[in-house]
Amino acid sequence: MSVRVDHGVTSGTFTLDGETFDVDNNVWVVGDDTECIVIDSPHSVDGILAVVADRKVKAIVCTHAHDDHVRVAPALRAETAAPILLHPDDRPLWELTHGGPGDANAALWDADLTDGQTLTIGGTTLHVLHTPGHAPGAVCLYAPDLGCVFTGDTLFRGGPGATGRSYSDRATLEASIRAKLFALPADTIVHTGHGEDTTIGAEKALLG
Numbered sequence: 001m002s003v004r005v006d007h008g009v010t011s012g013t014f015t016l017d018g019e020t021f022d023v024d025n026n027v028w029v030v031g032d033d034t035e036c037i038v039i040d041s042p043h044s045v046d047g048i049l050a051v052v053a054d055r056k057v058k059a060i061v062c063t064h065a066h067d068d069h070v071r072v073a074p075a076l077r078a079e080t081a082a083p084i085l086l087h088p089d090d091r092p093l094w095e096l097t098h099g100g101p102g103d104a105n106a107a108l109w110d111a112d113l114t115d116g117q118t119l120t121i122g123g124t125t126l127h128v129l130h131t132p133g134h135a136p137g138a139v140c141l142y143a144p145d146l147g148c149v150f151t152g153d154t155l156f157r158g159g160p161g162a163t164g165r166s167y168s169d170r171a172t173l174e175a176s177i178r179a180k181l182f183a184l185p186a187d188t189i190v191h192t193g194h195g196e197d198t199t200i201g202a203e204k205a206l207l208g
């Protein structure tokens with residue numbers, strides 16, 4: 001199989017509830033030599049396009065709409081003509097960054113992600129898992145052929161994502177992780193939104 005996962009890191013800020021933090025975000029690109037899907041669009045279009053290289057971007061998939069994951073999504077769309085895909089439950093977070101109906105300069109996403117939906121790229125399939133908790137419209141993308149899952153900020157190496165800010169809920173997050181992620185094979189590699197990889201088995205052992 002010629003499908004592969006490429007990775008980059010971009011740096012910038014995350015702002016919510018009136019506080020701003022410096023953050024490094026992972027950019028994950030899944031595809032073959034000719035086409036790819038970009039998972040999240042943090043901070044820098046050039047940084048993302050360096051990972052894409054000369055391939056055609058077929059979709060820009062948002063794991064959730066915190067500003068560090070979607071800030072340059074419209075700019076990346078303008079460069080690539082790829083549609084932006086987002087779970088609609090993250091509308092309030094998206095609108096904090098990109099505006100909404102009634103805002104003259106609002107940028108919208110193009111198509112809704114739904115639980116159970118599949119996205120095909122380079123002959124492999126990504127399964128959309130709606131995993132609310134860190135954000136109401138958070139999704140993970142499971143690639144069984146590649147033995148990996150892209151979790152955004154839902155699950156990190158060392159535990160679940162943060163739930164201390166608006167639109168987050170710890171109990172909802174843990175329920176999502178147990179129902180959707182811990183159902184995956186234990187050796188599934190977890191590619192996270194920030195920091196190092198882990199595995200489903202390692203995190204299952206930690207969370208209990």
Ligand SMILES: [Zn+2]
Nearest residue numbers: 064066134153
């Ligand atoms: Zn987040």
